[in-house]
Amino acid sequence: MFAFTNTIISTRLNDIEVATAGEMHEEATKQANILVEDLKAFIPKLIEFGIKVIIALIIFFVGRIIIRTIHRFIKKLFDKSKLDRAVSNFLLSIIKVICYALLLVIMLDMVGIQTTSFVAIIGTASLTIGLSLQGSLANFAGGVLILVLKPFILNDYVIFENGVEGNVSKIDIFYTTIITPDNKKVVIPNGNLSNSNITNCSAMEERRIDINVGISYGSDIEKAKKVIVEAIKGVDLILQEKEPFVYVDHLDSSQVTLGIWVYTKSKDYLSCKFRCVEAVKLALDKNGIEIPFDQVVVHMKDK
Numbered sequence: 001m002f003a004f005t006n007t008i009i010s011t012r013l014n015d016i017e018v019a020t021a022g023e024m025h026e027e028a029t030k031q032a033n034i035l036v037e038d039l040k041a042f043i044p045k046l047i048e049f050g051i052k053v054i055i056a057l058i059i060f061f062v063g064r065i066i067i068r069t070i071h072r073f074i075k076k077l078f079d080k081s082k083l084d085r086a087v088s089n090f091l092l093s094i095i096k097v098i099c100y101a102l103l104l105v106i107m108l109d110m111v112g113i114q115t116t117s118f119v120a121i122i123g124t125a126s127l128t129i130g131l132s133l134q135g136s137l138a139n140f141a142g143g144v145l146i147l148v149l150k151p152f153i154l155n156d157y158v159i160f161e162n163g164v165e166g167n168v169s170k171i172d173i174f175y176t177t178i179i180t181p182d183n184k185k186v187v188i189p190n191g192n193l194s195n196s197n198i199t200n201c202s203a204m205e206e207r208r209i210d211i212n213v214g215i216s217y218g219s220d221i222e223k224a225k226k227v228i229v230e231a232i233k234g235v236d237l238i239l240q241e242k243e244p245f246v247y248v249d250h251l252d253s254s255q256v257t258l259g260i261w262v263y264t265k266s267k268d269y270l271s272c273k274f275r276c277v278e279a280v281k282l283a284l285d286k287n288g289i290e291i292p293f294d295q296v297v298v299h300m301k302d303k
Contacts, residue, residue, distance in 0.1 A: 044108035049112070056107040063103040073098060091144075142175040142194030153198045157266075163195035165187065181270075206239065207266040209273045213280055214255030218291040221248065221256065224289050232262050237272035239263040255292045 056135035071092060078088040152158045152168055158178070159165040176193055178186040201207065215224050225246040232244040242263040251258035260280070264272040284291055 032295060049139070049253055050110050056110045059107055059110060060103065063099075065095065067099045067103070070099065081255060090226075109123070138191035139174040139189045142190030142192070143171070143175075145194050146176065146190055149199050156200055156202040157269075159199040159201065160188065160193065161198070162192075163186075174213065201269065202266045205266060207264050207269050209260075209262045209264060209276060211262070211270065211273070211277060211280065212249060212257055213259040213260065214252065214257050214282070214292055215284070216292045219256070219289045221258075223287070224258065224284065227283050227287050227289060228258065228260060228280050231279040232260065232276055235262075235272060235275045237264050237268045237275060239265070 001049070014170050029032050055103060061221075074095060075088070075092060077237070078092070144153075154168055154171065156168050157166065158168060160178075164178055164180070166178040166184075166186065169179045170174065170177035170183075174190060176190055177189050178188065180186060229244050230240060233240070238244070245261040247259050247261075249257045251257070260276070261270075281291070
């Protein structure tokens with residue numbers, strides 16, 4: 001009886017094992033078929049992606065050639081325009097970065113990567129950096145304008161709206177350095193200069209010197225004018241082709257003020273002015289023409 005029962009149990013277990021093995025084989029076959037179907041569906045997408053990558057690489061190499069061509073063309077334009085080398089190099093670098101950024105966006109879009117968020121991130125970062133460096137960017141923009149528009153160049157004698165004047169010794173992207181007549185070094189932010197009035201005394205090759213001198217009311221005006229003209233003509237730095245002009249400027253309470261116009265080279269302005277003033281003074285003294293000065297007359301009255 002027990003033997004028969006054991007035989008039945010063993011038979012049942014064998015049937016269960018066979019059924020389980022069959023189910024496992026069927027499940028494995030089903031999973032394999034699913035994997036094969038997924039691979040079949042994925043291969044076209046993989047091929048499509050590979051083609052897009054190849055096209056993106058072709059776009060990169062062609063775009064790089066185009067960028068190099070644009071770079072050379074713009075560089076030739078800058079060289080012909082005699083643009084400052086520092087500005088031209090910087091602008092070329094900016095143009096190059098922008099071109100490569102556009103090329104990168106085109107490549108990512110070709111591959112299928114969404115570039116909208118990428119562009120938004122770049123814009124946000126640029127805005128944040130711009131706000132944090134607002135003062136520096138203003139100086140930088142002013143420096144670019146100065147170097148491109150050239151309101152003054154090195155060694156020009158300039159007078160700024162803030163009262164600073166002197167020779168320009170250095171022009172950087174952010175600052176301009178001035179050497180004053182008393183040999184002081186003044187560094188001015190370019191942002192301030194680009195928004196202020198600038199008088200460039202060296203822009204023109206020739207410059208007029210204005211001198212005022214007073215003579216007494218008892219002096220002969222015509223004689224004084226002739227004496228001054230002859231004295232001015234003796235200064236070697238004046239432009240001889242332009243006749244000195246002497247005129248009555250105005251009548252003051254104690255003197256007749258004569259105005260003198262004489263022209264010289266811009267680079268010789270101060271030296272010529274000093275010599276002319278000295279020559280006029282010596283000539284008037286030599287010819288007995290009085291240069292009046294303020295006097296106080298006190299009248300004493302007896303009681």
